[in-house]
Amino acid sequence: xxxxxxxxxxxxxxxxxxLEAGKHFEWREEPLPETLDAGSFLVRHIxxxxxxTNRIWASDVPQYMPPSPLNEVMRGLTIxxxxxxxxxxxxxxxxVSYLGGFTTHNVVTKEAVAAFPPGKLDWAPGKNVPLTAYxxxxxxxxxxxxxxxxxxxxxxxxxxxxLVSGAAGAVGSMVVxxxxxxxxxxxxxxxxxxxxKAYLLEELGCDAAIDYKATDNMDAAIKEACPDGVDVFFxxxxxxxxxxxxxxxxLNGRISICGAINMYxxxxxxxxxxxNFGMTLMQRLTVKGFICTDHxxxxxxxxxxxxxxxxxSNAIKYSVFKxxxxxxxxxxxxxxxxxxxxAGAKLVCQISAEPDHIPLP
Ligand SMILES: NC(=O)c1ccc[n+]([C@@H]2O[C@H](COP(=O)([O-])OP(=O)(O)OC[C@H]3O[C@@H](n4cnc5c(N)ncnc54)[C@H](OP(=O)(O)O)[C@@H]3O)[C@@H](O)[C@H]2O)c1
Numbered sequence: 001x002x003x004x005x006x007x008x009x010x011x012x013x014x015x016x017x018x019l020e021a022g023k024h025f026e027w028r029e030e031p032l033p034e035t036l037d038a039g040s041f042l043v044r045h046i047x048x049x050x051x052x053t054n055r056i057w058a059s060d061v062p063q064y065m066p067p068s069p070l071n072e073v074m075r076g077l078t079i080x081x082x083x084x085x086x087x088x089x090x091x092x093x094x095x096v097s098y099l100g101g102f103t104t105h106n107v108v109t110k111e112a113v114a115a116f117p118p119g120k121l122d123w124a125p126g127k128n129v130p131l132t133a134y135x136x137x138x139x140x141x142x143x144x145x146x147x148x149x150x151x152x153x154x155x156x157x158x159x160x161x162x163l164v165s166g167a168a169g170a171v172g173s174m175v176v177x178x179x180x181x182x183x184x185x186x187x188x189x190x191x192x193x194x195x196x197k198a199y200l201l202e203e204l205g206c207d208a209a210i211d212y213k214a215t216d217n218m219d220a221a222i223k224e225a226c227p228d229g230v231d232v233f234f235x236x237x238x239x240x241x242x243x244x245x246x247x248x249x250x251l252n253g254r255i256s257i258c259g260a261i262n263m264y265x266x267x268x269x270x271x272x273x274x275x276n277f278g279m280t281l282m283q284r285l286t287v288k289g290f291i292c293t294d295h296x297x298x299x300x301x302x303x304x305x306x307x308x309x310x311x312x313s314n315a316i317k318y319s320v321f322k323x324x325x326x327x328x329x330x331x332x333x334x335x336x337x338x339x340x341x342x343a344g345a346k347l348v349c350q351i352s353a354e355p356d357h358i359p360l361p
Contacts, residue, residue, distance in 0.1 A: 003031070003032045003105075004029050004030060004031055004032060005029070005030055005032050005103055005104045005105040005106075006027065006028070006029050006103065006104045006326060006327075007027075007028050007029075007030070007073045007074075007101065007102060007103035007104070007326075008021070008025040008026070008027060008028075008073065008074050008102040008103070008326070008329060008330060009025065009026045009027075009028050009071060009072065009073055009074065010024065010025060010058055010068050010069070010070055010071070010072065010073075010074045011024065011025065011026045011070065011071060012024045012070075013058060013059055013060055013067075013070070014055070014058055014059060014265075014268070015268050016265070016266045016267075016268045016269045017265065018055075018265050018334055018337065019054070019055060019058055019330055019333055019334075020330065021330035021331060024058060024330075025074060025102075025330050027327065032105055032107070033107060036084055036085070036086045036107065037086065037109065037110070038086050038110065039086060039087050039109065039110025039113065040085075040086050040087060040107055040108060040109050040110060041082050041084065041085035041086065041087045041090045041107070041108055042082070042083050042084040042085070042105060042106070042107050042108075043078075043080035043081065043082055043083070043096060043100060043105065043106050043107075043108060043118075044080055044081055044083045044104070044105055044352055045078045045079070045080040045100050045103065045104055045105065045106065045326075045351045045352065046078075046079055046080055046081060046350070046351060046352050046353070046354055047078065047079045047080075047135060047322075047348045047349065047350055047351065048076050048077070048078050048100075048102060048326065048329060048348065048349040048351055049076065049077040049078070049079075049135070049139070049141055049346070049347075049348055050076075050323070050329065050332055050333050050335075050336065050347040050348060050349055051076075051077065051141050051336070051347075052259060052261050052264055052336050052337075053141075053259075054074070054075075054076060054333055055264040055265065055267070055333070055336075055337075056264060056267065057074075057075050058074070059267055059268055061267050061268060064291045073101040073102060073103045074101060074102040075099055075101055075102075076099065076100070076101050076102045077097070077098070077099055077100075077139075077140070077141060078097070078098065078099070078100030078101065078106075078351075079095065079096070079097050079121065079131075079134065079135065080095070080096055080100055080106070081093065081094070081095055081096075082094040082095075082096065083105075087108075087110070087113065089113075090108070090113075090118070090120075094120055095120065095121035096108075096118040096119065096120060096121065097118065097119045097121055097134065097139065098116070098118035098119060099116070100118075102326065102329055102330075103326070104326055104351055104352065121134055128311070128312060129308060129311055131354065132318065132319065132320055133307070133311050133318060135320045135346055135348055136170065136318035136319060136320050136345070136346040137174065137307055137311070137316065137318040138304060138307045138308075138311075140292050140293060140296075141170070141171075141292070141346075142170040142171050142174055142346050143174050143303065143307055143318075144292050144295075144296075144299070144300065144303055145171050145174075145258060145292040146171050146172075146174035146175040146178055146234075147174075147178060147299065147303045147306070148290055148292045148295045148299055148303075149171075149175065149234055149256045149258045149290055149292075150162070150175050150178055150179060150182075150232070150234055150256065151178070151182065151299075152290070152295060152299060153254075153256040153257075153288050153289075153290040154232040154233075154234055154254050154255075154256035155232070155254055155286075156179060156182060156184065156231070156232045156254075157183075157231075158182070158183030158184070158185075159183065159184070159185045160179075160184050160185060160231035160232050161184070161185055161186045161187075161188070161226055161228060161229065161230050161231045161232075161250070162175075162176075162179040162184045162186070162187050162188070162230070162231065162232045162233075162234065163188045163189075163190070163222065163225075163226060163230045163232070163233045163234070163245060163248075164176050164179070164187070164188070164189050164190065164233075164234045164236075165190045165212075165233075165234070165235050165236050165237040165241045165242075165245075166190070166191070166235075166236030166237050166259070166261065167189025167190055167191045167196075167200055167204075167206070167209070168189065168191035168192075168196035168199055168200060168343040168344060169191075169236060170344075170345065170346035170347065171236055171258060171259075172189065172191070172234070172236055173204060173317070173318075173343070173344040174316075174318070175234045176189050176200065176204045176205075176206060177204055177205075177315075177316050177317065178316075179232075180204075180205055181306075181310065181315060181316070186207045186208075186226065187205075187206050187207055188206060188207060188208045188209065188210070188222075188225045188226055188230075189204070189206045189209045189210070190209070190210045190212050190237075190241060191209065191210075191211065191212070191343070192211065192212055192213045192339050193211060193213055193339070194211060194214070195343060196211070196339075196343045197209045197210070197211040199343035199344060200343075203317060203343070203344065204317065204344070207225075208224075208225035208226075209225075210222070210225055212241065218240055218241060218243075218244035219244040219247050219248070221244075222244055222245060222247075222248045223248060226248055228250070229248055229249060229250035229253070230245065230248050230249050230250060230253055231250055231253050231254065232253065232254050232255075232256065233245040233249065233253070233254070233255045233256070234256045234258060235255060235256065235257055235258060235259070235260075236258050236259045236260075236261060237259070237260065237261055237262050238259070238260030238261070238262045238263060238271075238274075239260070239262035239263065240262075241262070242255075242260075242274050243274050243275055243276050244276075246274055246276035246277065246279040246280075246285075247276055247279060249279060249283050249285050250283065251283050251284060252283070252284050252285070252286075253283060253285050253286075254285065254286045254287075254288070255285060255286070255287040255288070256288060256290065257287065257288065257289040257290070258289075258290065261336070261337070264337070265337055317344060318344070318346070319342070319344055319345045319346070320345055320346045320347075320348050321335075321341045321342055321345035321346070321347050321348070322348055322349070322350045323335075323347070323348070323349050323350070324349075324350055325349070325350070325351070326349060326351045328349070329349045332347070332349055335347055
């Protein structure tokens, strides 16, 4: 009997609501091809990265790349291992990171490789850099995003005061630590709940932390945490947090817009601008959005080097929260919006076992 792959197909676009299996997504099983065309290879997916942007891709609002097409496998970033190959650049046992989608297996064709070659992970069981570091740090969606948004878009310099929203999340926890490692004078994190606040102070070494769920005046809370004002605000959240940050920026401060997760589940209703935007003029602020992939050519190499140094010297903490099984992936996505995951953890879905039997190249 032919081997099968299991997948979530996007079949209906959400309308100001959270994503639901059965409504927006359909579970499908299809046979895998028995033979591969020249230049193709078959990847078994081990991990699927669960990211806030999955909610954006499911929608057809204007966005930074085309929406995930309807009636196709939902787009998603995966880590997998090549199990069959007709491509000598990707022999059996190669670990790859690419947009493999919400599916257990994928045949990567010669044309797909030409359009966007899957990245090869310099990873093997027992090597110095564990796979967890690739899932939580040395990847596009957490570590590289933090690096770009803090150092390039936010133009952080030694001695700056850095404020971070979503600070106990996958990106935010990296921003906090990179700010410290790059010489910020003061780093302040904002997150939801006492446990996440304690994590920011005790584990990540924030100088101050704000529990936004226990704060009804965010402006006052930021003023108390950053009495001399903020040089760089790294924003993952938007909404009232961004509004309050505008009131606390220093002259010539920079606001790095990484995300606005507070409104992704209602994104089809439009995104309202910050009501304190006038502070851009008063304080001569730079407010700049970024998409991490725009900076691959210039910043990936220094980022990777810094990360490997930090991992080798235990200078940076990273962790993953693994949800089990592709069948639970859609419901697991909601943890990003409820915050129901451990502080500092990158949310991933484990699709299949990490291999220990496949010969490495
Ligand atoms: N620009 C880029 O290139 C790029 C690339 C990757 C990611 N991003 C963005 O980076 C941000 C963080 O992504 P991530 O992967 O690191 O996710 P994450 O922070 O690990 O998880 C999302 C967190 O957001 C917080 N949150 C959810 N709804 C909220 C709300 N209404 N108000 C305040 N906080 C809320 C929750 O933390 P609490 O428990 O603290 O509430 C939750 O744990 C997202 O906005 C994402 O879109 C941008």
